[in-house]
Amino acid sequence: METEFTPWASLGGGALIGLAATLLMLLHGRVFGATGILGGLFRFNDPADWAVRAALIVGMAGGPLVFWLATGVMPVTDLPISNLAVVIGGLIVGVGVSYGGGCTSGHGVCGLARGSKRSMVATATFMTTAILTVTILRHVWGA
Amino acid sequence: MRILSALLIGLVFGLGISISGMANPAKVMNFFDIFRTWDPSLACVMAGALAVNIPGHRLAFRRQAPVIEPRFQLPERKGIDRRLVLGSATFGIGWGIAGFCPGGALPVISTLDPGVLLFVAALIAGMLLARLPSSWFPSQGKS
Numbered sequence: 001m002e003t004e005f006t007p008w009a010s011l012g013g014g015a016l017i018g019l020a021a022t023l024l025m026l027l028h029g030r031v032f033g034a035t036g037i038l039g040g041l042f043r044f045n046d047p048a049d050w051a052v053r054a055a056l057i058v059g060m061a062g063g064p065l066v067f068w069l070a071t072g073v074m075p076v077t078d079l080p081i082s083n084l085a086v087v088i089g090g091l092i093v094g095v096g097v098s099y100g101g102g103c104t105s106g107h108g109v110c111g112l113a114r115g116s117k118r119s120m121v122a123t124a125t126f127m128t129t130a131i132l133t134v135t136i137l138r139h140v141w142g143a
Numbered sequence: 144m145r146i147l148s149a150l151l152i153g154l155v156f157g158l159g160i161s162i163s164g165m166a167n168p169a170k171v172m173n174f175f176d177i178f179r180t181w182d183p184s185l186a187c188v189m190a191g192a193l194a195v196n197i198p199g200h201r202l203a204f205r206r207q208a209p210v211i212e213p214r215f216q217l218p219e220r221k222g223i224d225r226r227l228v229l230g231s232a233t234f235g236i237g238w239g240i241a242g243f244c245p246g247g248a249l250p251v252i253s254t255l256d257p258g259v260l261l262f263v264a265a266l267i268a269g270m271l272l273a274r275l276p277s278s279w280f281p282s283q284g285k286s
Contacts (some may be wrong), residue, residue, distance in 0.1 A: 061249070079258040085148040118220065
């Protein structure tokens with residue numbers, strides 16, 4: 001199924017993502033990594049730290065509501081796969097980002113901006129296996 | 144103050160994700176499908192994010208400390224190890240299967256879409272699962 005190429009919306013949305021990452025480092029001194037923020041929500045040793053993470057996630061969930069106020073529709077979340085595939089994919093992502101120490105935001109947006117070698121390796125690796133996975137699932141297995 | 148700031152920063156991120164198309168697995172999977180229904184939008188998201196975040200981080204690190212918190216908290220691990228590469232490779236496989244990365248999925252929990260909620264539940268389960276072996280090997284437990 002084709003999706004429309006949206007260069008300007010994606011550039012603009014990306015710029016906001018970058019702005020959020022910059023603000024979190026400038027104001028709070030933290031990396032904006034969804035993995036780290038979500039993972040920390042399940043550690044309870046530091047209540048002040050927990051509150052900041054919870055606020056970030058509540059704020060993130062508010063983003064689509066602002067989008068809805070501005071456009072009248074919620075963002076599209078089209079998952080063209082079975083529920084079983086969603087669960088398997090979610091579990092694999094959860095294990096992978098935990099061991100890899102980050103995801104697209106932490107390694108891809110923040111790590112690369114800092115010039116971190118670990119993040120360069122991580123980003124190149126997950127981009128490559130994602131392309132291989134989609135190619136194999138759609139055109140080798142699904143063909 | 145830190146809570147309000149985190150809420151607003153999260154909101155900017157969530158709005159960016161909503162506008163960019165990163166919350167749409169069909170679109171993200173098409174970025175990885177370079178041989179058939181390629182949708183290059185994700186490259187624009189990364190470009191937009193880095194265009195802001197690279198100069199943003201330069202600016203932030205000119206300061207001795209962040210504005211609100213007493214110090215910058217940066218990842219301490221430096222070397223490229225098996226854990227980083229295998230974890231990132233695993234993440235990419237899950238990303239290819241489901242089309243959601245943690246930062247793409249978290250903001251859109253507010254759509255209450257069953258597929259999104261299922262993915263986030265599986266993501267959290269995977270993250271907690273990944274902690275089991277690390278409690279057996281405490282030297283690797285920090286994340």
